[in-house]
Amino acid sequence: MSKTSWSAEQIPSQKGRVSIVTGSSSGIGKETAKVLAQKQSTVVLAVRNVPKGEKVAEDIRADYPDVDISVMQMDLSSLRSVQEFSSKFLANFDRLDLLINNAGVACPYTETEDGFEILMGTNHLGHFALVGHLLETLKKTANSRVVVVSAGAHKSSKLDLGDLNWGKRKYSNFTAYADSKLANLYFAYELKRRLESEGGNPMVTAAHPGWTTSELQRGFVKFLNIFFGQSKEMGALPTLRAAIDESASSGDFFGPQDFFELHGAPIKVESSKLSHDASAAQKLWTLSEELTGIKY
Numbered sequence: 469m470s471k472t473s474w475s476a477e478q479i480p481s482q483k484g485r486v487s488i489v490t491g492s493s494s495g496i497g498k499e500t501a502k503v504l505a506q507k508q509s510t511v512v513l514a515v516r517n518v519p520k521g522e523k524v525a526e527d528i529r530a531d532y533p534d535v536d537i538s539v540m541q542m543d544l545s546s547l548r549s550v551q552e553f554s555s556k557f558l559a560n561f562d563r564l565d566l567l568i569n570n571a572g573v574a575c576p577y578t579e580t581e582d583g584f585e586i587l588m589g590t591n592h593l594g595h596f597a598l599v600g601h602l603l604e605t606l607k608k609t610a611n612s613r614v615v616v617v618s619a620g621a622h623k624s625s626k627l628d629l630g631d632l633n634w635g636k637r638k639y640s641n642f643t644a645y646a647d648s649k650l651a652n653l654y655f656a657y658e659l660k661r662r663l664e665s666e667g668g669n670p671m672v673t674a675a676h677p678g679w680t681t682s683e684l685q686r687g688f689v690k691f692l693n694i695f696f697g698q699s700k701e702m703g704a705l706p707t708l709r710a711a712i713d714e715s716a717s718s719g720d721f722f723g724p725q726d727f728f729e730l731h732g733a734p735i736k737v738e739s740s741k742l743s744h745d746a747s748a749a750q751k752l753w754t755l756s757e758e759l760t761g762i763k764y
Contacts, residue, residue, distance in 0.1 A: 621646040
């Protein structure tokens with residue numbers, strides 16, 4: 469890494485700021501939360517598994533005893549759970565500086581309790597609902613940010629907006645995951661466009677972690693970590709830069725700088741041409757409002 473590479477050491481004090489990190493009971497989310505807590509942000513770990521989240525909070529407190537960190541239950545595959553989390557958060561906090569939409573699943577086909585295909589339902593629709601519930605508080609908090617975590621897999625998407633839940637097509641787990649990651653970017657870019665017409669707060673940025681060792685990986689992909697994988701600490705840096713870098717602009721997308729964006733220090737990168745299809749993004753937005761019942 470060069471001397472000019474961006475690192476967590478460049479993050480200024482976050483004292484007085486409130487951050488939510490979804491999916492922070494392991495992996496990149498855990499590392500992201502740890503760094504923000506270390507930098508004195510009040511951090512809320514939004515996790516499906518509360519005991520696992522409490523263990524993370526305990527580990528972070530062991531390293532940094534003065535941190536302000538709490539754990540709240542939220543299952544992104546359940547619109548009811550997302551609503552309950554949001555209500556509880558708003559009852560306890562009057563500001564939200566950073567909302568980091570990190571959580572993601574990569575699992576075999578099943579349906580959420582709301583009847584959505586699990587990957588689209590969790591990775592996109594759950595976060596769409598979450599931001600909708602919290603948007604007014606984000607707007608009221610000066611210099612707030614929404615960070616959407618996508619993946620390099622978005623470039624392989626074959627998203628069919630007419631068959632979001634795979635009722636007509638033969639199911640492909642990889643394509644469904646790629647679709648959810650493209651949906652993340654459609655959401656980020658469309659939210660950015662809509663907010664700019666209202667004054668621009670919060671800022672909306674996006675990131676992808678490159679090839680980072682993760683609990684989501686299985687089989688041969690996990691084996692390839694030996695050759696291509698980078699640490700969770702490095703994998704969290706694009707998200708952290710998207711969240712904190714004062715030189716960032718709304719709509720910026722961050723990823724690793726080396727070897728086809730698989731690893732290395734975080735820099736501004738380009739997402740696929742398809743991800744900038746504003747018409748498709750608007751259609752997905754309308755569909756997401758219909759499916760979640762959340763109107764922005």
